[in-house]
Amino acid sequence: MTTSAHRPTHLGERVEAADWPALAAELDTHGCALTPQLLTADECRDIAALYADPARFRSTVDMARHRFGAGQYRYFARPLPDPVQELRRACYPRLLPIARDWAHRLGRPAPWPDTLDEWLEMCHRAGQTRPTPILLRYGKDDWNALHRDLYGDLVFPLQIVIGLDEPGTDYTGGEFLLVEQRVRAQSRGTATVLRRGHGLIFTTRDRPVPSARGWSASAVRHGVSVVRSGTRHTLGLVFHDAA
Template sequence: MQSPHSLDWPAITQSLDDSGCAHIPQLLSPAECTALAGLYPNTALFRSRVVMERYSFGRGEYQYFHYPLPDPVAQLRSGIYPHLVPVANRWNEAMGIAVRYPAEHADFLQRCHTAGQLRPTPLLLQYGPGDYNCLHQDLYGEHVFPLQLAVLLSEPGRDFSGGEFVLTEQRPRMQSRPEVVPLRQGDAVLFAVHHRPVQGTRGSYRVQLRHGVSRVRTGQRHTLGVIFHDAQ
């Protein structure tokens, strides 16, 4: 795993400001990806399993980890969060949102837990042929951190085909703008959970974002999702 502190945060920040997402190549090694994907059958590690078709979320399934999180997941969550806090606070200020986020993830989790958001949200997702994830937002309660992370654990072209990560942005009085982020095994994408500010001629305004996964055509695709707020 690359140390979160060694990443090119000025470039990541610029990409987040420009497009609402940032690509991080090779955040995890192939061996780490294989090990994490291999946890999926171990139901003892997870608090719940969701079959997406039952809820019209798409097709495929995912499982939320319970506490304590596996070490690599916990390290990513606590290590990346502090680097995102300046972006999150600056975005909220630009959008006229009063909420500010503490410097350390443990302090933000305490805020979530005090409000009754006690359930961990990091998850593993599993897709097979024909599976997909509808465009959505991972909100889960009153306290929402405005950025999240996804890491592709499978290798396109070898383990699966199709299954592209898709982000859409809806600006006022305009049609949605799609963005496809090409990922290889171990690559991560940071992206806006809900909304972000865009600078217009009359100041900043909010745009709404949603994310999903296009249809997997062949094989099996695993993804790690790291959401920084907990759920009710």
């Protein structure tokens, strides 16, 4: 993939340009929030094309084999591609105040330091040393079972998935699914269509919701609905490394 000396700056500027108070409010209401466009169409194609080079990845997972659904995904190896690294580093400080606020509401520790590098060093000292940014590929009839991306005891409570193909043109179906087990109520589902280059911020494990006692943790899982046609690629940004 062709890199540009100016690309990290451009990506950081796009992240900074988002309306973060509005995104935080949407996360409070729905447990997920759509960002403005973070990657251009060309950048999306470049990242999706990396899937053809196994040397860029530390492992490949066949979802059907592990009964995770159907389809395939690959975890990036170090060094991460420049745009993946820059997006992860630029998004972390914008997500951090939300993470700390949620921890405060739930009466939990907020162990996350001010920078991603410091946080990842904490993960590595705890034995979570494997990078977690992920490139996913779904074909016709593929899907992803509801799950959580935890990977160890140290967890950052928010993550981002970015669409790399255009829904309705490159593929149909394949909506991003979020299912929340509401406190003493039936589960609530949210389905989101990911436009190319746009991200969806969502909760990794649970989120605070108002309750009679003040705040309670509402458990959340995520997945992908069945792809009806075409091929769907997404980039997943998890902000803790794996054991």
